[in-house]
Amino acid sequence: MAIVKPFKGVRPNPSVAHKVAALPYDVMNREEAKKMAQGNPQSFLHVSRAEIDLDDDVSPYGDVVYQKAAENLKDMMKQGVLIQDEAPKYYIYRQIMDGRGQTGLVACASIDEYLNDVIKKHEFTRPVKEVDRINNFDFCNANTEPVFFAYRAQKEINKIIKAWTDGNEPVYDFTSEDDIGHILWVVDDLEKIDALEKLFKDVPYLYIADGHHRTASAVKVGLKRREANPDYTGDEAYNFMMTVIFPDDELLIMDYNRVVQDLNGLETDEFLEKVAKAFHVQKWQGEGPYKPEARHDFGMYLENKWYKLTAKNEVINEDDDTERLDVSILQKNLLNPLLGIEDPRTDKRIDFVGGIRGLKELEKRVKHDMKIAFSLYPPSMDELFAIADIGQVMPPKSTWFEPKLRSGLFVHLLG
Missing domain, CATH: 3.30.1760 (Conserved hypothetical protein from pyrococcus furiosus pfu- 392566-001, domain 2)
Structure with a gap:
């Protein structure tokens, strides 16, 4: 059973969404990140790669970097660059690359389901790589970037998502500098939210497609918060991590x-x-x-x-x-x-x-x-699922997913 929850997303003011959206933190080096954000104070790279706002001799892994990230996130919210929805919602995120679209549900998944192997893995993680995102999430008090999950496509889930995207105007619709389209809908109908939450309970497993280290980092931040709050109920925001969940039949694994x-x-x-x-x-x-x-x-x-x-x-x-x-x-x-x-x-x-x-x-x-x-x-999604289902891992650098999720289009506050 997959627990998939709506959340009060922090997301860009529609007028500046195209300026906020940024490539994931781990697909560029410091110099490239600085160049990408140059002249754009609204770029989410100021949160995901805050070292670009500090002297080059400052370590990208120093506390001062994560403090700067938290400061930048708060400033973007104060300035209205980022706004938070007042009630929990789902979001639908469609990406279009070379005419091919993939449409996922933006939601929160349970850290317990990662620990209990309902959220399946297909790669090993390295603790040293987790520490950076642990610190970013912890200092910012937020999942600042989503992880990329997949599930075996379900007809009823697809039907609700398609009806919503066909019948409602998106809040964002823009093309990024790499010619990839990004379209986002807000699902604010309580009946549809409830239906999606119930339908996902019949999905036996979720699979990490891309972002094993971000997933592990989000889980460890949640566990850290639990340790600091031994009377936690399990409903607190830090018990969940932000993800975009795609049906497997829309995904492309590249070589x-x-x-x-x-x-x-x-x-x-x-x-x-x-x-x-x-x-x-x-x-x-x-x-x-x-x-x-x-x-x-x-x-x-x-x-x-x-x-x-x-x-x-x-x-x-x-x-x-x-x-x-x-x-x-x-x-x-x-x-x-x-x-x-x-x-x-x-x-x-x-x-x-x-x-x-x-x-x-x-x-x-x-x-x-x-x-x-x-x-x-490239391997197929069926091969990825088969290996994850038996608790094995793929060799390193086996899968490359495109397009990459844009950062900054949604943030999940942890408390």
């Missing part, structure tokens, strides 16, 4: 590709000979980079040439949900044994390139600072 600095001491001919033991190797004769079109096919860019690799049957374990993933096959049969990448989480010789950047980015990286690149076929 998440790899680049490696060297051939681990191997000569090119020797390397190709070793690759051929686990993969069928063909020189790519088509124009441009090779983009895999099916599971177990890979592209490889080496010495200014693209190759098509197809995993041999003997290295594919279709009986294991994790081992049969293409990222697992590549890691187990090439990256580890041939290139010496034992742990892709920590090895500095490997880097990862999201599919949104295109395969030309792989060529660019090889010409600039890498030796070899691999393009992959």
Whole structure:
């Protein structure tokens, strides 16, 4: 049973929503964030990346940064840049990229359901990465950014959401600088709010699609508040975290590709000979980079040439949900044994390139600072669900979701 609650959202004044909305905190570095927010005091980056308002020699993880974030959030609310709804509501958030739309429900989910595994995970988290958002949420007394959840599409939920978006005017409708459309509706009808809350109780699980660290951080802030308030009832705002929940049939997982600095001491001919033991190797004769079109096919860019690799049957374990993933096959049969990448989480010789950047980015990286690149076929939502359902995790950097949720369009105050 999924507990999904409406909340009193803090959101932009409609006249400035396009100025407030910002990319998530973790898709840019400090310099890029500062450039993005330059000349725009209403950008939500002043909350999610408050170090941009401080001297460059100030650590981005110092308390002064989180204090500045809290100050900026309060100022935006005082100035009317951000306003809070007086009653709990749901919000419907639609994004449109390249003509494809995805529509999710903005709501609060229970931290207990994360702890009880009703909210399913498919990645490990690293405590060191959680600390930053724990501090941001804690100092701001808010979930300043949403997490990206998915669920197996339910006909009745989709029906209510579609009827609302077809029959009501959105409060925001703008296109961001990266040509992605953002449309938001406020669901303020008590009957519809009640119906959605009841319908989600029949959804057995929610799945974290993107934002495992933000989710874990929100949960830990909630637990910290509980510890400070031992008489808590469970209804307090800090017992819930803000999320956008999408039906799985509207989501797109893009490829998440790899680049490696060297051939681990191997000569090119020797390397190709070793690759051929686990993969069928063909020189790519088509124009441009090779983009895999099916599971177990890979592209490889080496010495200014693209190759098509197809995993041999003997290295594919279709009986294991994790081992049969293409990222697992590549890691187990090439990256580890041939290139010496034992742990892709920590090895500095490997880097990862999201599919949104295109395969030309792989060529660019090889010409600039890498030796070899691999393009992959993306996993499916069914594969993600299957692994999460059995309590396993996908290999690191397996999924890249687009478009990214914009920050600043909704904030959940914790008390």
